[in-house]
């Protein structure tokens with residue numbers, strides 16, 4: 001049994017003062033349905049990723065609310081949570097629900113409304129994804145955790161401050177052309193290095209922003225996919241876990257969960273890192289894109305900074321990374337990011353991404369990470385139907 | 388917004404062995420040491436045998452950062468230094484390093500001190516716990 005994605009939708013990622021979480025999730029779902037041509041009444045089940053609506057807006061029981069708002073009652077609705085990797089989990093559950101033979105047409109979505117809270121409350125809410133007793137309790141933040149990782153990577157491998165800045169520069173250069181991006185503006189290395197320190201050595205322009213937004217995709221069984229002109233096939237899907245607290249890992253310069261998830265996804269797809277034509281990776285902080293490049297096998301451990309510096313990650317480079325802008329430029333509504341990445345990979349593989357198009361893209365990969373790497377999800381997609 | 392984890396008396400009472408007395412665990416089956424205390428050895432699982440172990444509070448900084456944009460509740464302490472510390476006995480922990488933040492460096496020896504971590508508003512708990520100071 002094979003499963004394909006036949007519809008994708010994303011709201012603009014932004015500070016949406018005028019829109020609620022329910023508005024955003026309905027909007028993304030409607031765009032995905034329109035894109036697919038499928039009628040809402042044919043959706044058999046919904047899986048939605050959301051990290052922390054309970055703390056961001058006081059609303060739990062989100063999945064039922066989403067089908068309620070979308071007029072899809074009484075289909076089953078399930079919420080998935082793994083911090084910033086929540087919607088990649090929703091996507092996998094949707095995938096498995098079709099693989100199981102239970103359903104043929106399922107929606108996977110992700111949504112987050114973050115800007116109703118003031119900044120320090122939003123930072124504390126995000127730290128709910130860290131170890132409450134031993135990380136959050138001492139005043140650590142996610143910028144702090146990734147700063148600890150960044151310093152260790154610099155110490156061990158000589159990764160430079162400039163190389164990390166180049167990640168942000170690359171992603172903003174791509175995001176300029178993305179009409180759905182929160183910050184579609186070019187930046188320079190100098191600008192990154194002069195932006196305020198958030199948690200040394202990370203500066204403001206190393207960090208993805210706080211964002212509202214939603215994304216949705218529609219998955220169908222092989223049988224249904226026959227009706228579609230341009231289905232994009234799921235070739236491999238891997239997920240893995242690691243210790244919740246960063247300090248409990250033997251190494252802070254690799255995310256073992258990413259390596260394990262990637263190995264599984266590559267094996268299922270029958271592909272090697274060199275076969276991947278583009279990747280949407282989790283650049284919540286610039287250092288994390290460098291580590292992702294290494295852990296996905298695009299270069300050796302410790303060489304990610306050089307890989308970036310050599311321009312290989314550009315949209316027309318050897319290995320386009322975040323060709324649509326990444327979390328840095330598009331924005332990072334945490335629970336929506338995983339499905340947003342998948343929607344972007346699908347658009348690339350359809351070959352209809354206009355100015356953002358990576359040339360001749362056949363195979364694409366999406367990497368979504370929760371917390372400081374305690375959850376990692378890798379999905380690989382292909383243009384042609386696998387055997 | 389008041390964070391429940393900061394105003395819960397039982398939570399602090401429950402963690403008192405590790406947070407105030409530096410007690411971790413050792414698995415007598417595989418000899419692995421853990422900080423804080425655990426009730427299951429993740430290496431041996433049910434075959435393991437966990438016992439309390441007193442840590443001496445000495446360690447070495449392996450990475451550090453200066454938190455300049457703090458979460459809710461930590462505003463008045465920023466900027467502050469946080470380090471990942473290799474404990475002499477062999478486990479790792481994160482902790483705030485007190486004193487002059489410009490003196491914090493990877494490789495420095497540190498030892499524990501008992502300090503105020505955080506106050507939950509004017510009527511909430513005053514949370515004390517472990518911090519670290521440079522020992523050399």
Ligand SMILES: [Zn+2]
Pocket residue numbers: 414415416417418419428429430431432435436
């Ligand atoms: Zn053991």
